Amino acid sequence: MKRVLVVALRELLAFFLSPMAYVIGFLFVFFRGWETLALAKSFADSGQDLNAFPMLYAMGLCGQMMAVLAPPLLTMRLFAEEKRTGSLELLMTAPVKDWEVVLGKWAASLVFFMVLWAPTVLLLLLLQAPWLLGAHLAAGPIFTVHLWVLLAGGLFLAVGLFCSSLTQNQLIASISALVIINLLLWGPFIVARAGWVPAEGIWRELFSQVYILDHIQSSFGLGLIDTAHVWFYLSTTALFLFLTVRSVESRRWV
Amino acid sequence: MSPSKNSAPRRVFTALHVAFAVVLVLVLLGGTNLLARKSPFRARFDLSxxxxxxxxxxxxxxxxxxxxxxxxxxxxxxxxxxxxxxxxxxxxxxxxxxxxxxxxxxxxxxxxxxxxxxxxxxxxxxxxxxxxxxxxxxxxxxxxxxxxxxxxxxxxxxxxxxxxxxxxxxxxxxxxxxxxxxxxxxxxxxxxIPHLDSFTGETALSTRIRALCITGTPQVMFLVGHDEPPPDSTGPRGLAIFKRTLLGEGFKLGILDLRKKGKIPPSCDILAVIQPQRSLTPEEVSEIRDWLTNRGGRIFVAQGWHRVYSVDLNPLIGPFGITLGTNPVFSAVVDPSGTGRPVVTGDGKCRFLMISYLNPSHPITKDLGGARRMWLQVADALPVRVAASLPEGVEAAPLATTNPLCWEGRVDPLRGPIYVPPAGVFPTERFHVAAAGQYAVPGKKKKARCVALGSSEALLTYMLERYQVNRDFLANAFDWLADRTELVSVAARERKSLALPPISPQGASRLKITALLVFPGLVLLFGLAVFFFRRR
Known part of the structure; x- marks a missing residue:
């Protein structure tokens, strides 16, 4: 585990020293702030129930963009760049196992991803200050919404990492990750909209299990934690990390 | 043997090995996800x-x-x-x-x-x-x-x-x-602008589901002919929500003018006597008492005190060992403005009293206690007394009690701070404001039952729509009167809705500065600091 930590710290440092990270961070925080303003105004004007605020906040366009776009951007270089420059071979000759490299890189990107979200959590908490908005936002849904961000972020970053491990080209890595993430996110939605969902049975259960947008709408966004949903994110993240390890390992097959 | 010939079977073997591992992992993934949805493995945590x-x-x-x-x-x-x-x-x-x-x-x-x-x-x-x-x-x-x-x-x-x-x-x-x-x-x-005050879906669904489970529809008849508010009356001082609550509980409703009918019909299961403003005739009192004593009738009495009328309903509920007082519970304090009306505040703002105690051993109130509060009108609540020694076969118990001490430091959610009078001016003893009683009827299995409430205000729309617990209390009281004990005490939480107050121009500009300048600015500053640090 110590070696995982070393790899993670190295990657984390690389993230924090990269100007791109701050550009993404600035844009995200700015647009998130703008979106929060619009949301608060719409709630104040319509008298809508504030209990719905955390969910709409999480489902806002900027939040979704962040959840979908940031992981491919953050992970695209992690293996592709190292493959292109040849530094991966150097890393692999170090006394560190493949899975430790994968886990370290994934952990670093997850920490950085959550750091990007931190200002928006702070803003949400600040909205409750009497001098700002004086809104009574329930802590439970705010926590669960960000738990979803953490779990879904972990999954999407694992997808990004997997795609990065398949190619030397960062653009291909990011686009393929974007495609898979969007499939994961919108695929079940399209299937549901098309009415192709079986009424009951195993396939129905599996469908409900992979319907990410429904997870946020029917549980995390409302302050509910369903262990079945949590397991989906953990197990699918583990799957993609496993595939990444296999992919990294594949250089030894020939 | 050339290296290419040597590596081909190895590649196939590796590919098969990896494919098998991936399939195994996928099967495991699907299986565990299906298991995770099944009951022993699935748990839900409600942090809402x-x-x-x-x-x-x-x-x-x-x-x-x-x-x-x-x-x-x-x-x-x-x-x-x-x-x-x-x-x-x-x-x-x-x-x-x-x-x-x-x-x-x-x-x-x-x-x-x-x-x-x-x-x-x-x-x-x-x-x-x-x-x-x-x-x-x-x-x-x-x-x-x-x-x-x-x-x-x-x-x-x-x-x-x-x-x-x-x-x-x-x-x-x-x-x-x-x-x-x-x-x-x-x-x-x-x-x-309409605003969703509370979500009462659990109450509505639970009562309707229960209504499907029960057989028979008891009839509640409202006594009329003494200027009582009709059950259809709308507006804040009407009985519309009260009526809706009873319909929701699966009761059939009707009205009864006893002076015209002379007799209480056999279809009447519960007689509701609510805020009569004129006295009942001796014939009416006699008929009601006969109905209770010999036919096992059930009666719900709610009388509000008002200085312009005062109707004595004790002849109806006296046999249950319950009596209504003649003065409001706080008659010791008199309005200094000289109206003669008893009040409890100097500023005329507070008119509600909080029920400090709901009897946990009576079926009507046992599940309404805890953090829930019941509210009644102070100036219109009569004390409900339960006789210390009850005749044989008569059972009576207080349901709701208030104590002036429990108001101290409280803030009425509707009217503002509650006035605490100087020490010694205020009575400090407890007052019952609701009670229930029953006694056996000779030759009948059915017992005569009564619920008396010291404030008819508690039934009016403006009180019922604000306080779920008041509605639950009434639903339980009528279910108990109708012998539907399996239905008593199903009370549901209401989902309080919160709205954001309109944003003032100053608040909006502060919000803009914080959300669009301070936070993004901090990120940018940090980035620039890192950039210059690296250059040095």
Whole structure:
């Protein structure tokens, strides 16, 4: 585990020293702030129930963009760049196992991803200050919404990492990750909209299990934690990390 | 042997090995995900405000248990339409229409989720299905035909239908919540904008599900002819919500003018005597007493004190060992403005008293205690006394008690701070404001029963719509009177809605500065600091 930590710290440092990270961070925080303003105004004007605020906040366009776009951007270089420059071979000759490299890189990107979200959590908490908005936002849904961000972020970053491990080209890595993430996110939605969902049975259960947008709408966004949903994110993240390890390992097959 | 020939079988072997591992992992993934959805492995944690996505213990205990006991399966089917776009010719402002549409969507959303919770927590005994009437047209038509509600769905009205076998109960979506229309400052003036005050879906669904489980429809008759408020009376001081509560509990309602009829009809199960402003005639009193004593009648009495009228109802409830006082509970304090009306505040703002104690051993109140509070009007509440020594065969118990000490430091949610009078001026003893009694009727299994309430104000719309616990108390009281003990005490939480107050211009600019300048600026500054640090 110590070696995982070393790899993670190295990657984390690389993230924090990269100007791109701050550009993404600035844009995200700015647009998130703008979106929060619009949301608060719409709630104040319509008298809508504030209990719905955390969910709409999480489902806002900027939040979704962040959840979908940031992981491919953050992970695209992690293996592709190292493959292109040849530094991966150097890393692999170090006394560190493949899975430790994968886990370290994934952990670093997850920490950085959550750091990007931190200002928006702070803003949400600040909205409750009497001098700002004086809104009574329930802590439970705010926590669960960000738990979803953490779990879904972990999954999407694992997808990004997997795609990065398949190619030397960062653009291909990011686009393929974007495609898979969007499939994961919108695929079940399209299937549901098309009415192709079986009424009951195993396939129905599996469908409900992979319907990410429904997870946020029917549980995390409302302050509910369903262990079945949590397991989906953990197990699918583990799957993609496993595939990444296999992919990294594949250089030894020939 | 050349290296290429040597590596080919190895590649195949590796590919097969990896493919097998991937398939195994996928199977494991699917299997564990399916298992994770099954009951011993699945858990839900409700961190929502007031744990609103978990059924209240009362519902779990009574409704779900009742379904299991009677081996009944219930279908809850919701028919929801999308709100229509704003039409200026409709006579409503755009803001009003938008707020109403938003409330409708919220109610649909909450109801949909609540139905899911019922399904899960009933172990599948309650089947839930939501029809999107604008999209699932064929399914909607088929379900409407099965439930015989085609005509009701001809207009786009959201309905929730609860059915079991051939019996069904129909709720409108608006039965699932309480909507208020406060005046909101808009563009220099004020305008009434609807606001969802609370979501009462659990109460509505639980009562209707229970109504399907029971047989028989007891009749409540309202005594009239003494200037009582009619059960249909609307407005804040009307009985409309009271009537709706009773209908929701599955009671049949009627009115009874005893001076004209002379006799209480056999169909009358419960007689409700609510705020008569003129005295009952001796014949009426005699008939009611005869009905109670010899026919095992049930009576609900609620008399509010008012200085312009004072009707003595003690002859009706006296045999139960219960009497209503003649002066309000706080008659010791007199309004300094000289009206002679007893008050408890110097500023005229506080008119409510909090019930400090609900009898935990009586079926009517045992599940209403805890953190829940019941409210009554101070100036209109009469003390309800229970005799210290009761005649043989008579049982009576106080239900709700108040104590002036419990007001100290309290803030009335509607009227502001509660006035604490100087020491010594105020009575400090406890007062009962509701009681229940019963006694055996010779030759009958049925017992005569009575519930007396010291304030008829507690039944009026403006009190009932504010306090769920007052509604629960009444529902329980009538269920107890009707001998429907399995229905008593099913009380549901209400989901309090919170709205954001209008944002002032100063608040808006502070928000803009914080959200658009301070936070992004800090990120940028940090980035620049890192950049310069690296250059150095």
């Amino acid at each position: 405000p007031q744990a609103i996505f978990t059924l209240s213990p009362q519902t779990q205990e009574k409704v779900i248990r009742l379904l299991k006991k009677k081996n009944l399966e219930v279908r809850v089917e919701a028919f929801f339409f999308h709100p229509r776009p704003w039409n200026p010719a409709g006579g409503r402002s755009r803001a009003f229409h938008q707020a109403l549409a938003s409330i409708r969507l919220q109610l649909q959303d909450y109801t949909r989720r609540l139905m899911g919770v019922y399904h899960v927590e009933s172990g599948g005994r309650i089947q839930a299905r939501v029809y999107d009437c604008d999209r699932e047209i064929q399914d909607t038509k088929a379900a409407a035909a099965r439930l015989h509600i085609e005509r009701r769905l001809a207009s786009p009205v959201d309905l929730v239908v609860i059915s079991s076998g051939k019996r069904k109960e129909i709720l409108s979506l608006w039965d699932m919540g309480l909507v208020r229309i406060p005046q909101v400052p808009i563009a220099g003036g004020t305008q009434g």
